[in-house]
Amino acid sequence: MDELLSKENLELREQTREIAERYVRPIAAELDRNAEYPWPVVRALQEAGLMGVWIPKEYGGRGAGILNLCIVVEELSKACGGVGVTYAVNALGSFPIIVGGTDEQKKKYLPELASGRKLIAFGLSEKSAGSDAGSLRTRATKDGNSYLINGEKKWNTNGGAADIYTVFTTVNPERGSRGITGILVEKGTPGFVIGKKEDLMGIRCVPVHELHFEDCRVPTENVLGGKEGHGFKHAMMTLDLARPGVAAQAVGLAQGALDLAIDYTTKREQFGQTIASFQAIQFMLADMATQIEAARQLVYQAARACDLGAKNVSKFAAMAKVFATDTAMSVTTNCVQLFGGYGYCRDYPIEKYMRDAKITQIYEGTNQVQRLVIGRALIKESASSREGKETKE
Ligand SMILES: Cc1cc2nc3c(=O)[nH]c(=O)nc-3n(C[C@H](O)[C@H](O)[C@H](O)COP(=O)(O)OP(=O)(O)OC[C@H]3O[C@@H](n4cnc5c(N)ncnc54)[C@H](O)[C@@H]3O)c2cc1C
Known part of the structure; x- marks a missing residue:
């Protein structure tokens, strides 16, 4: 649904996609095996001016907001979930300065982070x-x-x-x-x-x-x-802005795994035909594609809510994180299943998607904790709507 995205969203997606295909996908397995930091990718992102898309323009960033951050993270994560977080963690580290820093701190640190000269x-x-x-x-x-x-x-x-x-x-x-x-x-x-x-x-x-x-x-x-004493508030405000990024990492991982599974199932033959010709397999592909699209739209809406400074972003950010990361875990597991025995060995890239997906349910607040955030928000909303009604009566 490209029509729902702006020209800037689409340009950033295309720019990142090129970097991901050229610099990330060819080395993803090697980075994983050797647990090596992806410096060549970070340099390519620096040169393309993508390191600080979320940082306000007045501090040297692109001022492109959370939705664009999510789009970049999603594209990188389609090729490698590790590279996706290597990028996104700079947003997580810099949000406390953006939401809570003094003007001097913003002037001192944000331009270097925006250019990618420094990491956080x-x-x-x-x-x-x-x-x-x-x-x-x-x-x-x-x-x-x-x-x-x-x-x-x-x-x-x-x-x-x-x-x-x-x-x-x-x-x-x-x-x-x-x-x-x-x-x-x-x-x-x-x-x-x-x-x-x-x-x-x-x-x-x-x-x-x-x-x-x-x-x-x-x-x-x-x-x-x-x-002193404002750190917890800054940390929580940061997590509200950062969770759509984790959710976008999950959407990228799920989409990347599904793309590989479609390619594999349309080539692998059993019983004299491709396994994708079996309806049982098509239903799995259809369910996964539907879940991913639902996750993507929820993530983009949560990101848009952050960009607009909406009041209830905590609830939306938590919903996006829970739904997208649970989707990534189930989709990547099912994609391993579609590869059969070949899915279970490292000769094929698919098992890495499942390993990478697991962390998205854990960090930046586990999914149990996200459900607490959503549950508490619902109870609070219901109490305030009751109060509102009573005041009117
Ligand atoms: C690879 C990785 C990278 C990370 N990066 C960072 C980082 O950059 N910066 C940073 O600050 N932290 C980071 N974290 C920490 C991460 O955010 C925590 O691991 C996470 O918040 C969970 O904390 P814990 O591991 O102590 O688990 P615990 O809090 O001990 O939780 C254990 C289990 O109990 C459940 N649980 C706990 N409390 C409740 C509750 N009230 N109701 C229901 N269930 C509950 C949890 O959901 C979980 O299933 C990272 C973690 C990992 C593994």
């Missing part, structure tokens, strides 16, 4: 603080004109590759989420060490590391928004 990561999760991110323990203590950070972060996507880290700390654990404070930490700051690299099931080309902080001193001007 988002550090919220810890070993004991995953779904319950508000219970994080990494401590920031004020010391004159600086803060000392002590603690560790788990699961930092882009760890090691990034130059800037948005790190969520607490200035006072007794205040719970109201003590959480975002701090921008630059690579190379004394006391900041990139720790263990995770050996992942999928998305293996993006490095995911632990981060360690030991008396890591950062100036007070690096406190996000210049104020």
